[in-house]
Amino acid sequence: MEQLSLFGGRENQPLAARLRPQSLEEFAGQTHLLGKGKVLRRLIESDQISSMIFWGPPGVGKTTLARIIANRTNAAFIDFSAVTSGIKEIRAVMQKAEDNRRYGEKTIVFVDEIHRFNKAQQDAFLPFVEKGSIILIGATTENPSFEINSALLSRCKVFVLQALKPEELIGLLGRALQDPRGFGGQQVEISDDILRSIALFANGDARTALSTLEMAVLNGILDSTGTITVTPEILEQCISKKSLLYDKNGEEHYNLISALHKSMRNSDPDAAVYWLARMLEAGEDPLYVARRVIRFASEDVGLADPGALSVAVSAYQACHFLGMPECNVHLTQAVVYMSLAPKSNALYVAYEEAKEDAAKDLAEPVPLQIRNGVTGLMQELGYGKGYQYAHDTEEKLTGMDCLPERLIGRAYYRPAGQGQEQGYKKRLEEIKARRKTL
16 A cells, blocks of 8 residues: 655655556556557456566556556565665565465565566575465566576566557656646646657656656746646757657658658768757657668668678667767767768669569479478478589589579679679679579
8 A cells, every 4th residue: 555654745746656557548558468458468357467577668667567467466566676675675575475375365576677686686586486475577678588597587478568659658648737646637738749749758758758748847837827838948948958840740750860861872971960960959769860870771881881781780789888968979970981881772672672573472482402301201302402512613603593493584683883892793793604604
């Protein structure tokens, strides 16, 4: 049961705490797990909860979902922090859970930031999970494959929680303005564009979205009628960033990434850096930009400069390690590199044309000569018959056809001859010419 001190009433709590969902119906996002008929919702509704790990970014509702589960299953709920607890505290909690079990009561032990526990601390939970004394729900922002002991992880189901979509955050903000626990008892004037800007700034984090809304409303303009008006200027001061004007369909978001992509394609580093800055200073997720640059490295540069992909991936890793604002220079380096690199879309064209052929007949048989005859029956049927091992030849080259019979002679990869691709083009021409003589 929640206990509040004399000066700790609900009205004095942050907005995010006041609006903490009490039921699955109030819970925002995670429809892939909690939508009607989805696996986690079925487990909760049928009271068949077992130990599990919630893996996801901050502010997506890991703690809240654990509390909802505890309420739905009528279990005792013990909130446990891996930051402040040690072996002694774990043993005390386990003893309490054992006592509950003797009285026929389930105990859910929720461990926030479980990845912060060392091996010995994690192992302390293992026997109690195995014999069913507790239902362990761990929350982590790190990959559990690397951070959770394999013995403990094997006894837990991992559920991946996703960052909330802008539309889901906008719905949450709208509820905060209407709910009596939020600003439902006040007259607040705030435009849809501002709500969308808050949602985009929050970058999938519900806690950040609600905290930003709360700050904006508390700093809003109060008129004689008691109405509070939130303006773009007030929001800008609250988030210390100039917010882009995104429409309801997010068109400006896509316009800007398109501008960045096409500036790099046009070998215009000045324009590319400008559009990069426009996005980052408006609160765009640097990892989103980095992913688009990685795509560009192969789609528009390709083998004209194979090092472009390494630069792009390194920039993504730097963004992941550092975040904003420190990673802005890494993205700038990548964007300028892509702008100045020689261009070729030969890889993109090759795949698109191959995809079209593959889609026409997905059942096109693999030629017998390049099938793997691993059993006697396969060998009798001709699997591997006629296979030519390239390493047995001086040139490491044979005249064997590897495409399906219907597609023999098709050419998908046609190097443009820019940058280093000149060498690949010459090499490919030599290979094709020689293969005709074999």
